[in-house]
Structure formats: C-alpha cells, structure tokens
Amino acid sequence: MTYDPVLRVRRFNRAVTSEVGALDISFLGRGRPLGAARVLNSIGQGQSDVAAIRDCLGLDSALMSRLLRSLEEEGLIETVPNPRDARRRIARLTETGRSEFGAYETLSNARAKTFLARHPQPEELLRAMDIIASSLRRDHIVLEEKDPRHEDAKYCLSEYYTELASRFRNGFDVSLSRDPDARDMIRPRGAFLVAISDGLPIGCVGLKGSGGEVAEIKRLWVAPSARGLGLAKRLMLTAEIAARELSIRVLRLDTNSALPEAQQLYRRTGWNEIDRFNDDPYPDTFFEKRL
Amino acid sequence: MTYDPVLRVRRFNRAVTSEVGALDISFLGRGRPLGAARVLNSIGQGQSDVAAIRDCLGLDSALMSRLLRSLEEEGLIETVPNPRDARRRIARLTETGRSEFGAYETLSNARAKTFLARHPQPEELLRAMDIIASSLRRDHIVLEEKDPRHEDAKYCLSEYYTELASRFRNGFDVSLSRDPDARDMIRPRGAFLVAISDGLPIGCVGLKGSGGEVAEIKRLWVAPSARGLGLAKRLMLTAEIAARELSIRVLRLDTNSALPEAQQLYRRTGWNEIDRFNDDPYPDTFFEKRL
DNA sequence: TCATTTATCTGACTTAAGTCAGATAAATGA
DNA sequence: TCATTTATCTGACTTAAGTCAGATAAATGA
Numbered sequence: 001m002t003y004d005p006v007l008r009v010r011r012f013n014r015a016v017t018s019e020v021g022a023l024d025i026s027f028l029g030r031g032r033p034l035g036a037a038r039v040l041n042s043i044g045q046g047q048s049d050v051a052a053i054r055d056c057l058g059l060d061s062a063l064m065s066r067l068l069r070s071l072e073e074e075g076l077i078e079t080v081p082n083p084r085d086a087r088r089r090i091a092r093l094t095e096t097g098r099s100e101f102g103a104y105e106t107l108s109n110a111r112a113k114t115f116l117a118r119h120p121q122p123e124e125l126l127r128a129m130d131i132i133a134s135s136l137r138r139d140h141i142v143l144e145e146k147d148p149r150h151e152d153a154k155y156c157l158s159e160y161y162t163e164l165a166s167r168f169r170n171g172f173d174v175s176l177s178r179d180p181d182a183r184d185m186i187r188p189r190g191a192f193l194v195a196i197s198d199g200l201p202i203g204c205v206g207l208k209g210s211g212g213e214v215a216e217i218k219r220l221w222v223a224p225s226a227r228g229l230g231l232a233k234r235l236m237l238t239a240e241i242a243a244r245e246l247s248i249r250v251l252r253l254d255t256n257s258a259l260p261e262a263q264q265l266y267r268r269t270g271w272n273e274i275d276r277f278n279d280d281p282y283p284d285t286f287f288e289k290r291l
Numbered sequence: 292m293t294y295d296p297v298l299r300v301r302r303f304n305r306a307v308t309s310e311v312g313a314l315d316i317s318f319l320g321r322g323r324p325l326g327a328a329r330v331l332n333s334i335g336q337g338q339s340d341v342a343a344i345r346d347c348l349g350l351d352s353a354l355m356s357r358l359l360r361s362l363e364e365e366g367l368i369e370t371v372p373n374p375r376d377a378r379r380r381i382a383r384l385t386e387t388g389r390s391e392f393g394a395y396e397t398l399s400n401a402r403a404k405t406f407l408a409r410h411p412q413p414e415e416l417l418r419a420m421d422i423i424a425s426s427l428r429r430d431h432i433v434l435e436e437k438d439p440r441h442e443d444a445k446y447c448l449s450e451y452y453t454e455l456a457s458r459f460r461n462g463f464d465v466s467l468s469r470d471p472d473a474r475d476m477i478r479p480r481g482a483f484l485v486a487i488s489d490g491l492p493i494g495c496v497g498l499k500g501s502g503g504e505v506a507e508i509k510r511l512w513v514a515p516s517a518r519g520l521g522l523a524k525r526l527m528l529t530a531e532i533a534a535r536e537l538s539i540r541v542l543r544l545d546t547n548s549a550l551p552e553a554q555q556l557y558r559r560t561g562w563n564e565i566d567r568f569n570d571d572p573y574p575d576t577f578f579e580k581r582l
Numbered sequence: 583t584c585a586t587t588t589a590t591c592t593g594a595c596t597t598a599a600g601t602c603a604g605a606t607a608a609a610t611g612a
Numbered sequence: 613t614c615a616t617t618t619a620t621c622t623g624a625c626t627t628a629a630g631t632c633a634g635a636t637a638a639a640t641g642a
Contacts, residue, residue, distance in 0.1 A: 010399060
C-alpha cells in the first residue's frame, strides 16, 4: 500500500521551504542584499564571465550591471574587458572580496553543521539528501578523468571495496585481488573516470591499459544514492570512448555473480561472456567487448 | 569512509533551491503577488484567526492588513469581528475564494505529479523525501486518536502487517493472529492513536481494552522514514495516558524476538517480562506494566 | 472605574528587485 | 566595407515587500 505520492511530494516541499532559514544559502547577516551576495558568490565560486553569471543566475542585464557596480564600489570585485572580445567583461575578486567570500563560505558551512547537529540520525538524513540531490541534478553529473590516487578517486575506490566486502559471501580483501598499478589507469596507458555531482563523487570506472591493443575495465562503482540514473552505462560508454582514443581494440573485464545488476548491464551493452582469463580469487564471470 | 557531511548538506541545499521552480509552492501564474497568495492559501487551509495567520506567515500587522484588504477587494475573502473578542477578526473564503483556492490546489498537485514523472525511480525519491520531511518537521508530529477503521489507521495497520510479514521468519498472516475488534480500541473501552506528520500518517499504536482494569497494547508501528525520532516512545507514553484516563491499571503486550528494537524500548520504559498470556501463534515474548 | 494593553488599521515612508527603451562600443558576416 | 548583431551600461520607471509612527476601538486588570 503506497500513500498518495503527490501528497508526499507536497509535504516535502512544505518541510523544506518552512525550514528555509536553516537550509537556504541565504546571504543574510552581512549587510548586503541577496542579489549582490549571489553575484559575489558566483564570482568566488570561479565564474568570471559576466554574461555567464547573468545567465546562470537568471538576471536582467540592467540589474546585473548595477549589482556589479555596487560590488565594485564596495571594493570587493574588479571588472576588466575580456581580451578575446572587448564587448564582454570579466569579473574577479579583489583581496577584500576574497576575504568577504570566505566569510560567506564559513557562514554557510557553520550553518550546515548546526543544521545536522540539530537532527537525530544525521547519517540517515544525509543519505536521503544525497538521493534527492543526485536525482534532481542528474542532468548536471559530470565525468572527469582523474588520477586514481586523487582524493575523489580514493574515496570512490574505498566505497567500492566496502560494498564488495558486504556483498561477497566471503568478504573482500583488496590485497588478495590484482590491484591495478595507478600508472596503468592514467594516459597514455589507460584512464580513470570519476562521476561528480555538484562536488560529490558518486561513481567511477577504471580503464587499465597494458600499452597494447587489449585493456581491462576495472572498479566500476556507482554510489547507492545515484543508482537508477543510468550512470553506470554512461561511465562504461565514456571509458569505451577513452579506449578508442588510446587505440585499444579489445576490452575485457571480470566480475562476480554476486553483482547481478552489473552483469545485466554488460550483457545489454554488447559484452560477451568469455573464459576465465586470470586467476584472481574474486571474479567468477568474464566478459569481452571488441571496439 | 564518509564524505564531508557539510559538503553534502550544502549540495542538497543547492539542488533544492535551484529546482525551486518545480518544488516551491510558488503562487505564480494566477496574477497575484506571493504575499496575497500565501494568505489566501492559509485561509483556504482552514486558518481563520487573522492574528494566527500573521504569526504563522511571519507578517507585519500593517502588511497583513493590506493583504487582507486586497483579497477582500478581489472578492475572495470576507472578514468579520471575532464574536469573543471584537478587536480580533476572522477571515473566511467567499464562494469565489473557495474556487480560487481550489485552483491553487489543483496547480500544486499537478506540479507535484509532473515533478515525479520527470524522475526515474520515483519510489526511491519519495522515500528520501519522507525521511527529510519527517526529520525536519519532527517537532510538528501530532498524535491523533482515530477510529481504527479510519483511512489513516488502516494505512498504518497495512504497513505494519507488511513489515511483520517481511521480518518474521515464516511471514505473517493477520487472519491467524488475534485481530482486535475495532470497538475494543475506541473509547470508552480503548483507544487508537495515529501519528501524523504534515498530513502523512507515520505511526500508530492501539490500546485494546476489555472494560476491566487490564488492557493490551497492540499494533505499535513507526514508518521507516520516521525511525530514530523517539516516536515509538511518544506513542507508548500517550497510550499510557489514555489508559489512565480509562481507569486501566495493568497494561500487557506480546511481541516477537524478531523485533529487538521494540523489546529494547519496552525494557527501558518500565515494562517487565511475564509469562505467555495468550496462544497467538506469532508472539514469543510477553510484557506487563503496572500504571 | 480607568489606565494600560492588545489587535487592527492608515499614512507615509524605504528598500530590493525588476522592466523597458535607448545609448555605446565592439564583433560579425554578407 | 558596412549593416546587423551582441554585450554592457544608463535613465526612468514599476511592483512587491516591508517598516515605523500613530490612530482607533475593544479588552484587561489593579
């Protein structure tokens, strides 16, 4: 029996909007109207092209111009013409602007911390928040190629190992598995992709090359909060594109029947089951795909 | 390994606020400023005391007065002095106002439906929304005494049976259990409490009386989305208060060791284990509490 | 009884946000 | 080359929201 979904969505909306004081990135308390604070924040976040900021905040050009002037008068930003198109302007923080932006960041972080501290079961709440954020912003998930020793990659891998440990009947110990050398997953031999959603790493895949025409797909993982969004498929296809760029002709992978949804994905996307091709203790099923 | 919770909360905030067009109960598209629409909505929702509306929407009295005038001029509401205090006023919808309020409701429902339809895995998303709404609004959960045959009570009971079926080794069939007569859970013999959070039933408990000094606690259930908020304890204590009002001196209950968190609650709140007092096939542990 | 408090209302403001027309200067493309 | 397009800016507005002081009438309580 399912309670009316429409009622549940509206209840969520009411809860979120009524707690807006705690949730909203509201730029109160620093004596500056919201509009100006939002522009300052965009610039601090790394956006510099005036037209891009205007677009992304949905501001009218007249309003945008005035907000920039007011931030300039406060000494927080400076604008210079774009050297490649003198009609356009580039905005950047001054030293004062940087410290003011930092103050907003500190305030936002503190607010998020207080918010969590006020709630029992913060871990449960966070998991739910992750699901909602990943789903709402699913069209803004970006795949970035990173060094497998990068912080975000290491986070994904550690989550991946934890998940294998909980799903394999006899657990999982990475030291018993053939852990690929990081250099085999960096160009020109291979690649390592991390899916980032609004700053949070939510998935990864490794392309482990050997220098030859055959490479392996390793470490395909999608965060529980981001499942069902088609992300695994996207990671695999992006890894295939990277493989083609590296002149790789044949891809192989090993997997375990304790991960049926992964096998289903491979079968549906042109992979064929082949004989065992290594003596790693964990996998029991092997696939190949010719590019 | 846990990713920085502060980053995750802020990511959620960005996602929710950037999707505000889909989420916010924004009163656009009916040619009326937000302030007036919010007041109309409050009145439509059943609030009538002007001061109460002002308080709950956080409006200044001057602003409130003007918003009421503008709604009156549109012919949507009428205000009359409160008969018990002629300084206060009571606002209510006119016929036109009722249909205009209905239009907002239809719009909000349609928007919620469209929102869900746009997302893959809506059930997963709804579960996460329930968790967040219950947690954010945990101080606004109300316990209401209802007829166990009421829609909300029936929903809670059906969820309760589903949960028992999944947690008991051999499933659960309510027809094999001693299902209490509804009249035994209605005053003056007993009571049935439903916990409502912003319109959604999220928990229940039954007090099954016999007309004598001994009564039973039955059907204690808390929705998965509302666990960890202390709701079970609150339901139990409220049931005890009802029992005292009905001159009940001894409470009994039966439970199953497949529900360890329930047993833990009973032991921590003054219940003592006793011998089996019925031949119901499901319970294996029995408790008593003297009031 | 009567000073004080309370709820609502009115007038006269301010502030933030936003709109619209038109100016200016640079880039674009037939 | 030169009409057209584009990005930004300025002036002159409007609208929504909100503030503050004071008025009015009813309720409250020593």
